[in-house]
Amino acid sequence: MNNENTRKIIMDNYLNPYNRLMPKGEGYVKANTRNESCIDNIDLYVKFDGDKLADITFMGDACAISISSTSIMIKNLIGKTKNEALEYILEFEKMIDGKEFNKELLKDACVYEEISKQGSRKVCASLPLKGIKKAILEFLE
Amino acid sequence: MNREDFPLLGDDIIYFDNSATSLKPKCVIDKIRDYYTNYPANAHRGDYDLSYKVDQEYEETRSLVKEFINAQELEEIIFTSGTTEALNMVVNGFFAPLLEANDEVLITTSEHASNVLPWFRLVKTNNIKVNYIPLDSNYYLTIDNLKKVITPNTKVISIAGITNVIGDIRPVKEICKIAHEHNIFVVLDGAQMVPHMKVDVEDLDVDFLVFSAHKMCGPTGVGVLYGKKELLEHLEPMILGGGMNESFDNPHEVYLKELPARLEAGTRNIAGVIGFGEAIRYLKEIGMDNIHKYELDLRKYLIDKLMPLKHIDIINIESDSGIVTFNVTDVFSQDVAYYLNKYNICVRAGNHCAKILKSSVGVNNTVRISLYFYNTYEEIDNLVELLSDYDKILKEMI
Numbered sequence: 001m002n003n004e005n006t007r008k009i010i011m012d013n014y015l016n017p018y019n020r021l022m023p024k025g026e027g028y029v030k031a032n033t034r035n036e037s038c039i040d041n042i043d044l045y046v047k048f049d050g051d052k053l054a055d056i057t058f059m060g061d062a063c064a065i066s067i068s069s070t071s072i073m074i075k076n077l078i079g080k081t082k083n084e085a086l087e088y089i090l091e092f093e094k095m096i097d098g099k100e101f102n103k104e105l106l107k108d109a110c111v112y113e114e115i116s117k118q119g120s121r122k123v124c125a126s127l128p129l130k131g132i133k134k135a136i137l138e139f140l141e
Numbered sequence: 142m143n144r145e146d147f148p149l150l151g152d153d154i155i156y157f158d159n160s161a162t163s164l165k166p167k168c169v170i171d172k173i174r175d176y177y178t179n180y181p182a183n184a185h186r187g188d189y190d191l192s193y194k195v196d197q198e199y200e201e202t203r204s205l206v207k208e209f210i211n212a213q214e215l216e217e218i219i220f221t222s223g224t225t226e227a228l229n230m231v232v233n234g235f236f237a238p239l240l241e242a243n244d245e246v247l248i249t250t251s252e253h254a255s256n257v258l259p260w261f262r263l264v265k266t267n268n269i270k271v272n273y274i275p276l277d278s279n280y281y282l283t284i285d286n287l288k289k290v291i292t293p294n295t296k297v298i299s300i301a302g303i304t305n306v307i308g309d310i311r312p313v314k315e316i317c318k319i320a321h322e323h324n325i326f327v328v329l330d331g332a333q334m335v336p337h338m339k340v341d342v343e344d345l346d347v348d349f350l351v352f353s354a355h356k357m358c359g360p361t362g363v364g365v366l367y368g369k370k371e372l373l374e375h376l377e378p379m380i381l382g383g384g385m386n387e388s389f390d391n392p393h394e395v396y397l398k399e400l401p402a403r404l405e406a407g408t409r410n411i412a413g414v415i416g417f418g419e420a421i422r423y424l425k426e427i428g429m430d431n432i433h434k435y436e437l438d439l440r441k442y443l444i445d446k447l448m449p450l451k452h453i454d455i456i457n458i459e460s461d462s463g464i465v466t467f468n469v470t471d472v473f474s475q476d477v478a479y480y481l482n483k484y485n486i487c488v489r490a491g492n493h494c495a496k497i498l499k500s501s502v503g504v505n506n507t508v509r510i511s512l513y514f515y516n517t518y519e520e521i522d523n524l525v526e527l528l529s530d531y532d533k534i535l536k537e538m539i
């Protein structure tokens with residue numbers, strides 16, 4: 001990663017990730033998400049309040065890209081409605097696939113734009129989003 | 142040794158993931174191309190010259206394998222798609238009909254998934270028990286520990302000759318001796334052993350041995366199931382079809398062929414088997430004892446260089462194969478692999494498919510270097526130089 005600022009955001013979120021803790025209180029649903037290379041292992045805990053993602057925490061071991069991406073995602077998604085969250089995830093997927101995407105919506109998650117050029121790390125960056133998407137879609141049903 | 146035989150090594154790449162699969166020498170690639178170009182007929186079918194040549198080459202590999210592992214009979218060599226398929230054949234075709242409720246199978250926590258999951262299924266279907274031979278503080282399988290867990294119900298010991306995470310060589314001959322004194326069958330997963338040292342089935346007295354061609358300079362999609370003939374005769378074919386039957390008129394009159402054809406239904410990976418034959422010729426030429434000795438020297442050199450590095454935690458300092466697993470302090474294994482990849486060094490990160498090992502080693506993930514005869518001291522120097530600089534790792538790991 002060449003850009004110093006990008007690097008810093010990723011490392012900060014890796015070394016001091018947001019909400020890496022077991023959820024306190026009731027009402028959380030758990031979504032496990034596994035990397036295809038079967039190394040990264042992150043459990044997401046999501047609390048829905050009506051239509052909103054009221055709180056998200058996570059636990060687990062993973063590489064710097066997965067952990068930082070989880071941290072940034074959690075910060076950006078808390079408080080969003082389910083549809084807003086799905087929209088965010090869609091934009092993230094577009095970015096990772098190297099397509100046009102909405103930078104304003106993704107905020108600091110844009111640091112992974114460069115990742116779209118590195119096959120093996122795409123999976124790592126996308127990992128938490130796959131997990132949360134699964135949780136949202138299951139909950140919506 | 143022999144680097145010039147490997148087209149890829151001309152490029153600026155350092156390949157340290159030989160436990161996953163090995164590189165292929167030019168002679169093997171050429172042999173496969175020759176088949177597809179010059180005699181791409183099916184085996185055991187045609188009455189014309191091209192097909193005859195296919196049969197000859199295919200069966201020649203069988204006799205090369207027989208000689209390579211010192212089997213007694215050609216019929217004891219069955220070609221499979223790899224170690225995994227061979228293990229599944231042994232478990233489902235031989236042991237599933239044989240084992241009854243409360244029979245015990247002994248494995249260890251460092252076995253590959255392919256030597257665990259087929260047995261786990263028998264726990265459900267046959268009500269057998271899978272028990273673990275405890276590993277010692279080096280994660281080794283010791284004879285003492287084996288003796289402690291054998292019971293009158295123990296029917297099978299199924300273990301890797303060399304494990305793919307720790308790289309320890311198991312005392313197979315002694316294990317077989319003890320097992321047979323107790324009427325226990327031994328299944329040897331040779332995936333990491335046969336490519337790296339001489340394996341003699343007669344001397345070891347194993348009942349079944351399985352291994353993969355792709356880890357020993359051969360093509361993917363080919364493996365071997367060796368079994369003592371009197372046992373293989375009782376192995377039920379799981380796959381039925383062409384090439385394995387003698388005649389069939391109705392469901393009640395199906396006659397199967399003799400071994401080995403009975404266990405090789407359908408059109409086989411002919412090109413792969415023929416290429417595998419060339420790989421065996423190639424390894425024989427270098428000499429398995431030379432390969433083993435050279436890998437041990439390389440390993441010692443690597444360990445001696447890694448030991449002084451305070452931020453490197455080596456999991457298997459002692460081990461007599463070319464496998465070295467370690468972690469870098471506070472860096473996730475995959476990030477280490479990613480860092481090395483920036484410098485064209487291929488290493489493996491993860492749990493190496495031995496998922497239950499984490500319960501004994503206490504770490505989930507490791508970086509694994511696995512050596513083969515074409516690796517060099519200079520390559521190790523390059524690797525160690527990159528691993529020596531902790532700050533550089535931290536800076537460049539993303």
Ligand SMILES: Cc1ncc(COP(=O)(O)O)c(C=O)c1O
Pocket residue numbers: 160161223224225226253255256301303304305330332333353
């Ligand atoms: C000890 C061991 N057993 C079994 C296997 C499975 O081999 P294959 O994938 O060729 O079937 C491997 C391969 O990684 C292995 O290392």
